[in-house]
Amino acid sequence: MNKVLLFNPRSANNTFRIPNSILNIAASIENRYEWVIVDGNRETNPQQTILDYLATGQFKYLGFTVMPGPQLRQAIPIAKAVKEQFKNTTMIWGGYFPSNHSKVVLDSGYVDFIVNGPGDNCFPKLLDALERFEPYEFLKNLIYKTNGKIVKTAKEDLIDQDSLPPLPYHQLNRFYPMEKYLGKTFLGDRTFAYHSSIGCPFTCSFCAVVPIYEARWKAKSAITVYNDVKYIKEKWGADAIEFHDNNFFVSEKRVVDFSGMVKNDNMTWWGMARIDTMDKFKDASLAAIREAGCKIIFFGAESGNDKVLAQMDKGGTQTGEQIIRFAERMKKFDIIPEYSFVLGTPAPTQAEVQEQIDFDINFIKQVKHANPNTEIVIYTYSPVPTEGSEMFEEVIKSGFAFPEKLEDWISPAWESFDLRKNPLTPWLTADMIDKIRNFETVLNGLYPTVTDIRLSLLKRKAIKLMAGLRYKANLFDYPYEIKLLQKVWKYRQPEIQGF
Incomplete structure (x- = not known):
């Protein structure tokens, strides 16, 4: 063959x-x-x-x-x-x-x-x-x-994940030594990437997962996940895990069962979740998750504006009030909530778009006041071809179009689109994009991400001092001094570079 x-x-x-x-x-x-x-x-x-x-x-x-x-x-x-x-x-x-x-x-x-x-x-x-x-x-x-x-052709039903063969790590090791895949991160000295499930049971209209999985989710059982993690630890020396599932915390029982199994293995870990899902978890479950080594969880907050959340079809019960309350709740368990926000969603007029951006900038400040340890990741809305969603239909009506040639996708402009930094959408002006990026610069100056393990305490203090006055006075324009330090010190943005 x-x-x-x-x-x-x-x-x-x-x-x-x-x-x-x-x-x-x-x-x-x-x-x-x-x-x-x-x-x-x-x-x-x-x-x-x-x-x-x-x-x-x-x-x-x-x-x-x-x-x-x-x-x-x-x-x-x-x-x-x-x-x-x-x-x-x-x-x-x-x-x-x-x-x-x-x-x-x-x-x-x-x-x-x-x-x-x-x-x-x-x-x-x-x-x-x-x-x-x-x-x-x-x-x-x-x-x-x-x-x-x-x-x-037709979509296949999702496969029982426990029935799949184990990943051939030993074969990969023949081509590339596994040690280089276990990097030093905020989580640990030898961090391993792992998938325990596929898909997501929700239909957010801005998410690229939705057209692929159509609100379906299948996961490995807690015991299978634990056995894989134990193998990775014993065979390759991993001391931390990044769960790259689209939604690791769908099932409270599965996560709690896994936590009970792994808690004595001295593993630190991270995963992705929904706020309205985990807000229903019992306090005992959140305590068990933290005791088992979970240090930080990524949540799609997306917006504090309930109208925008509905426009995004968050598919659940998430509200602005809940976002702030849950961030405050997480302090009790010493778990860092990592909140992503999507600014610049479409609206009938540019004035309304600007109002939404201003609203969420102020809302993010409220989140940081409620729990200063909350990590904030800011994206600019980039359309995803989710057929049938009202949001995407609004995008098409606005005159937005994807490139018609494959080679055009690797132009600098469309690469920025894919990274959700410059979305090329007709309802956003250059001033709006600058405002989002400048606010992000000041915010990251005052609250440097804990995941940047290369940024020393002295550097953190220096950049926080510079950004503090701007942040309190809402002076976000032209933060060149902060951008210069971030460039010189190679500040790590987790939304682009990971941990």
């Missing part, structure tokens, strides 16, 4: 994480097809490495995992180079970007198939069909182009 090359494009410059998505695909074909992994985070010239593999004549299938943002910078030119030099290779992309933007990906001519969501069944079945010259039209979770038309 032809061999398979799996590519994880670069996503970060300094911090390496286990390429879980592509490793999950490797697990699905383990003992069925020979495979290799090329990790763009660990290669100085991944394109040449890939071309060298293809030059052997043994590899016909290439699987790329592609998230919006930095991964496109490698994925697009490398895919183009591969197709120019090795026309008979079969290119298969998976991940949020190709699933949400399938037309522009397939129209490029570089990509032959898209795995639309989990590929645990779709990917190996597609390889089998191609190897045997059999039909693939009835495979689920597949998008492809035929006779000039895009074909999107």
Whole structure:
């Protein structure tokens, strides 16, 4: 059989994480097809490495995992180079970007198939069909182009996660020593990235997860998660875990059961949650989670404006009042709440957009007053093609459009769009974007993130002193002195660079 090359494009410059998505695909074909992994985070010239593999004549299938943002910078030119030099290779992309933007990906001519969501069944079945010259039209979770038309097959039910094979870490170690994947972070000296579930049971209209999973969620059991964590600790020496689930805390029972199992293993960990979900957790559950090593939790606060929360279709009971109350509640358990806010959502007039931005800037200050330890992450609203949502329909009516050519996605402007820093939306003016970014600069000056482990106490005091007067007086314009220090000291922004 032809061999398979799996590519994880670069996503970060300094911090390496286990390429879980592509490793999950490797697990699905383990003992069925020979495979290799090329990790763009660990290669100085991944394109040449890939071309060298293809030059052997043994590899016909290439699987790329592609998230919006930095991964496109490698994925697009490398895919183009591969197709120019090795026309008979079969290119298969998976991940949020190709699933949400399938037309522009397939129209490029570089990509032959898209795995639309989990590929645990779709990917190996597609390889089998191609190897045997059999039909693939009835495979689920597949998008492809035929006779000039895009074909999107039916979605598969989410697989029982406990039934999946374990990730082949030992095989990854053959290509790249595992030690480099266990980095020093705020959580620990040897931090490991792990997925314990897929999907999310909610339908937020600004979230790229929603079109893929359609409000579905499946998780590994607490005992499976614990056994994996214990293996990672004993085999690879991990002392901290980043749970990269879209929503780790959906089930109170699962999290509490896991906490009871891991509490004596001296592991520190982080995960993502919803405020209105965890606000229903018992005090005893939150205490158990903290005792088990949970140090910080990422929450999508998004806005303190109840009208905007409804516009975003948060899919629950979250309110501005609850956001502040829950931040205050978390002080009791010594768990750091990491709140993300999305500013610049669409509105009928620019005056209303500006009012919303001003409202949330003041609201963020209220959150910090209630619990100064709350980490604040600020995004600017970037549209996601969520078909059927009122918010996206409003976006389209405004005249916004995504790039029609794949190469345009790696222009500086659209890369900023993917990072949710400069969304290119018609209802936002340059002054509005400047106000958001300048407020963020001052806020990060007065409250430097605890996750930046390189920022010394002396540097923290110096930048806090500079930002304090601006913050109290609401003087956010032209904070050049703070930006200069952040640039010189290489201040880490967790929303872009992680921990």
